[in-house]
Amino acid sequence: xxxxxxxxxxxxxxxxxxxxxxxxxxxxxxxxxxxxxxxxxxxxxxxxxxxxxxxxxxxxxxxxxxxxxxxxxxxxxxxxxxxxxxxxxxxxxxxxxxxxxxxxxxxxxxxxx
Amino acid sequence: xxxxxxxxxxxxxxxxxxxxxxxxxxxxxxxxxxxxxxxxxxxxxxxxxxxxxxxxxxxxxxxxxxxxxxxxxxxxxxxxxxxxxxxxxxxxxxxxxxxxxxxxxxxxxx
Numbered sequence: 001x002x003x004x005x006x007x008x009x010x011x012x013x014x015x016x017x018x019x020x021x022x023x024x025x026x027x028x029x030x031x032x033x034x035x036x037x038x039x040x041x042x043x044x045x046x047x048x049x050x051x052x053x054x055x056x057x058x059x060x061x062x063x064x065x066x067x068x069x070x071x072x073x074x075x076x077x078x079x080x081x082x083x084x085x086x087x088x089x090x091x092x093x094x095x096x097x098x099x100x101x102x103x104x105x106x107x108x109x110x111x112x113x
Numbered sequence: 114x115x116x117x118x119x120x121x122x123x124x125x126x127x128x129x130x131x132x133x134x135x136x137x138x139x140x141x142x143x144x145x146x147x148x149x150x151x152x153x154x155x156x157x158x159x160x161x162x163x164x165x166x167x168x169x170x171x172x173x174x175x176x177x178x179x180x181x182x183x184x185x186x187x188x189x190x191x192x193x194x195x196x197x198x199x200x201x202x203x204x205x206x207x208x209x210x211x212x213x214x215x216x217x218x219x220x221x222x223x
Contacts, residue, residue, distance in 0.1 A: 009153075023158055032210045043117075043203050043214035044156070089155055098144035098163045100171060103155035 012110040019077040021107045023090035026071060030092040034101065035064060035075045037086045044089060047075070077109075085111045116140045116213035119204050124220045126191070128197070134189045134203035134218045145187035146205040146212065149173060156203060162187055191220065198222050 013019045025033070031052040035043035050057045050064045050073075055063050063076040073090050087108050091101040116139040126132045136145065144163050148156035148171075148197055158171030163183040176195025191198045195202040199222045 032212065041217075041219075042121070043217050046213070047134070047212060049211060091156075093210060098161070099169075100146050100158045100161045101156075101212060102206075103148075103157070105129075105155045 002106060003112060009105070010108045010110060012112055014081055014112050015082060016079055019075075019080050019084070019109060019111065021075045021077075021088050021090075021102050023073040023075075024071055025073060025090075025092050027102075028068075028071065032093040033066065033073050034091045035062075035066070035073075036089045036091060036103075037084075038089065038106070039086045047088075080109075080111050081111070082111050114145065117204060117206060117213060119202075119215040119218050121144045121218060126220065128222055129193045131190055131192050132220065134191070134202055134204075134217060134220070136189065137185055138187075138206045139185065139203075140206055140208070140213065141184070142206035142208050142213075144207040145181070145186070146159055146207070147171075147177070147179065147187070147189045148203045148205065150199050150201040150203060150217075159189065159202075161189075 014037040034049040035047040037047050038044045039103050048059045048062050048064045048065050061078045063075045090104045090105050091103045094100050118137045120135045146161040150156050152186050157173050159177050160171055160179040162168035168181050169177050176189045204216045205212040214215040
């Protein structure tokens with residue numbers, strides 16, 4: 001089974017509000033996590049990443065939080081805009097090195113006007 | 114999508130036919146990957162290659178084959194042994210940890 005997942009399939013927020021998308025992982029050995037954004041019919045786009053030696057990392061309007069105690073990852077998007085509408089996936093490295101990523105099923109973020 | 118090209122964008126195939134999906138990159142990355150995505154699902158790893166002339170099976174390699182004769186190219190063949198090949202196929206490359214994705218090929222079996 002998948003080692004990354006447990007999420008709300010759809011999240012609807014008002015434009016201008018903050019969004020929080022959650023993800024749980026089961027592999028305690030994972031040391032690298034990524035959030036991707038995928039628009040319909042396109043490949044995933046990198047948003048932000050975090051290593052296991054960190055608890056928080058901030059980008060432009062996005063913040064990723066990592067709680068290793070409960071194996072939980074979250075993506076916070078500040079002041080959501082219509083262009084933020086997409087499916088968001090969390091992913092973890094499979095075993096270090098270049099062995100590929102394991103993805104969760106994704107959360108569809110819908111921005112209400 | 115950066116320097117990753119996948120072709121064709123849409124592909125139709127009759128049952129029982131093999132088909133090859135192309136993936137080319139000019140990012141000079143050593144590692145390349147193929148993922149499959151089904152509707153409403155996350156990506157699942159089919160095959161990956163960390164270096165030229167070497168590749169490894171991912172989680173769902175059955176019914177697929179790959180080659181890595183050049184650093185720039187990592188074609189994926191969907192064989193007739195793949196029972197449910199209709200899906201969105203994504204190629205990726207990586208530089209250390211971060212993976213960069215191509216635009217994808219949507220394969221439909223008629």
